[in-house]
Amino acid sequence: MSAPTTATDLALVRLRVEDLLCRYERAIDDDDLESWPDFFTDDCEYGIWPRENDEAGLPMPLMLCRGTGMLRDRVLAHREANIFAPHVYRHFHSGLVVDLDGSRIQTVSNYVVIRTLQDGESHIYQTGCATDTVVEQDGKLLFSGRRIVYDTLRVQTLLVTPI
Amino acid sequence: MSAPTTATDLALVRLRVEDLLCRYERAIDDDDLESWPDFFTDDCEYGIWPRENDEAGLPMPLMLCRGTGMLRDRVLAHREANIFAPHVYRHFHSGLVVDLDGSRIQTVSNYVVIRTLQDGESHIYQTGCATDTVVEQDGKLLFSGRRIVYDTLRVQTLLVTPI
Amino acid sequence: MSAPTTATDLALVRLRVEDLLCRYERAIDDDDLESWPDFFTDDCEYGIWPRENDEAGLPMPLMLCRGTGMLRDRVLAHREANIFAPHVYRHFHSGLVVDLDGSRIQTVSNYVVIRTLQDGESHIYQTGCATDTVVEQDGKLLFSGRRIVYDTLRVQTLLVTPI
Numbered sequence: 001m002s003a004p005t006t007a008t009d010l011a012l013v014r015l016r017v018e019d020l021l022c023r024y025e026r027a028i029d030d031d032d033l034e035s036w037p038d039f040f041t042d043d044c045e046y047g048i049w050p051r052e053n054d055e056a057g058l059p060m061p062l063m064l065c066r067g068t069g070m071l072r073d074r075v076l077a078h079r080e081a082n083i084f085a086p087h088v089y090r091h092f093h094s095g096l097v098v099d100l101d102g103s104r105i106q107t108v109s110n111y112v113v114i115r116t117l118q119d120g121e122s123h124i125y126q127t128g129c130a131t132d133t134v135v136e137q138d139g140k141l142l143f144s145g146r147r148i149v150y151d152t153l154r155v156q157t158l159l160v161t162p163i
Numbered sequence: 164m165s166a167p168t169t170a171t172d173l174a175l176v177r178l179r180v181e182d183l184l185c186r187y188e189r190a191i192d193d194d195d196l197e198s199w200p201d202f203f204t205d206d207c208e209y210g211i212w213p214r215e216n217d218e219a220g221l222p223m224p225l226m227l228c229r230g231t232g233m234l235r236d237r238v239l240a241h242r243e244a245n246i247f248a249p250h251v252y253r254h255f256h257s258g259l260v261v262d263l264d265g266s267r268i269q270t271v272s273n274y275v276v277i278r279t280l281q282d283g284e285s286h287i288y289q290t291g292c293a294t295d296t297v298v299e300q301d302g303k304l305l306f307s308g309r310r311i312v313y314d315t316l317r318v319q320t321l322l323v324t325p326i
Numbered sequence: 327m328s329a330p331t332t333a334t335d336l337a338l339v340r341l342r343v344e345d346l347l348c349r350y351e352r353a354i355d356d357d358d359l360e361s362w363p364d365f366f367t368d369d370c371e372y373g374i375w376p377r378e379n380d381e382a383g384l385p386m387p388l389m390l391c392r393g394t395g396m397l398r399d400r401v402l403a404h405r406e407a408n409i410f411a412p413h414v415y416r417h418f419h420s421g422l423v424v425d426l427d428g429s430r431i432q433t434v435s436n437y438v439v440i441r442t443l444q445d446g447e448s449h450i451y452q453t454g455c456a457t458d459t460v461v462e463q464d465g466k467l468l469f470s471g472r473r474i475v476y477d478t479l480r481v482q483t484l485l486v487t488p489i
């Protein structure tokens with residue numbers, strides 16, 4: 001992406017990132033997981049870390065995918081292999097800060113996922129912070145990196161769907 | 164509304180929808196329910212469905228209002244007839260996706276309502292998804308349709324105020 | 327700030343306020359409290375009220391700081407004097423309404439703070455409403471007033487970090 005030069009251009013970048021995040025949330029919450037890898041560049045890195053590891057400088061992630069192939073694999077595993085209770089997810093984000101670093105966009109945002117199980121009650125499933133690198137390819141914004149650090153250390157069940 | 168042609172125009176539509184949703188949330192949370200029908204077109208349709216019905220293709224809503232007259236009626240009932248414990252509502256939304264369909268704006272967003280009762284504790288009251296149709300009248304955006312599907316099947320008490 | 331005259335200008339004001347709120351949330355959630363006073367004008371007023379007092383017209387706040395000196399003092403107290411359990415905060419806001427009043431910007435928004443303690447579970451810590459006055463100084467938006475009214479009357483522990 002060519003560097004924005006005016007306040008309006010910068011505001012447009014923020015709006016495009018907001019739109020990317022929202023469509024990403026929609027795809028997951030609407031259980032359209034097959035389109036989830038399409039939000040990433042081919043050579044992306046997507047990982048999830050517990051906060052206690054991240055703060056202690058321990059590199060061990062809960063999950064780490066390199067490339068969209070691994071993301072597609074994960075969706076397949078979810079569809080065919082995982083066994084879990086039926087549930088509905090709702091993603092919410094706030095505190096989105098967008099900064100430009102040359103042609104790359106660096107963003108940080110808070111997220112919370114609310115889950116409803118079949119008993120019909122809704123609970124906070126997980127909250128945390130996402131640090132993303134976003135690039136433009138063929139006029140479209142994509143995540144080239146998505147680093148999720150979660151606060152909720154007691155993950156209540158198998159982490160079956162993406163954050 | 165004439166169709167936006169530039170990226171800036173499209174971004175402005177998104178911002179106007181965001182502003183509409185926020186003012187709508189404000190009116191409800193500030194207990195300014197008398198202004199709630201003013202967010203809709205005269206011939207609007209506003210309905211609330213439980214997810215289990217929606218997914219099973221069952222058309223039965225929890226509530227369905229056709230036209231602002233029915234919305235005003237509902238506010239009157241709330242003010243004069245309903246008996247319920249004092250409470251405060253806070254609406255939050257995220258994952259807003261705005262798409263254009265000719266002169267109509269189609270939007271989807273997640274919502275969560277947090278409720279505080281007189282005991283002073285705050286709980287997730289209801290979460291779900293809103294699919295809205297928005298049109299422009301006299302330079303102002305209005306909901307011509309608002310279809311709410313809620314995940315939280317155990318509605319904790321009488322659904323007394325609007326979502 | 328000179329008064330915006332076009333729809334695009336007004337949209338930009340909304341986006342700048344959104345950016346201010348998000349960077350403010352980031353500073354607190356990232357525990358960068360030393361930069362917290364920098365979001366305010368020197369002669370700011372920052373206060374927190376319980377809803378029951380606010381609705382009864384009682385002026386007594388839970389906390390009131392006049393000027394950034396008092397804000398810095400509070401951060402110092404937090405760092406050196408307060409004793410509290412380790413925790414992580416996540417701020418979320420929604421329902422942001424931005425209105426212009428001459429050169430000042432008046433905003434209202436809902437907030438919820440989710441807290442995770444060391445046991446690893448995440449809870450709603452506090453929800454409420456913030457009424458802010460925002461001004462432009464040297465090309466930057468700052469809070470000249472931030473009035474927080476919280477619904478969650480049972481504040482679960484010492485209110486140690488800012489809202």
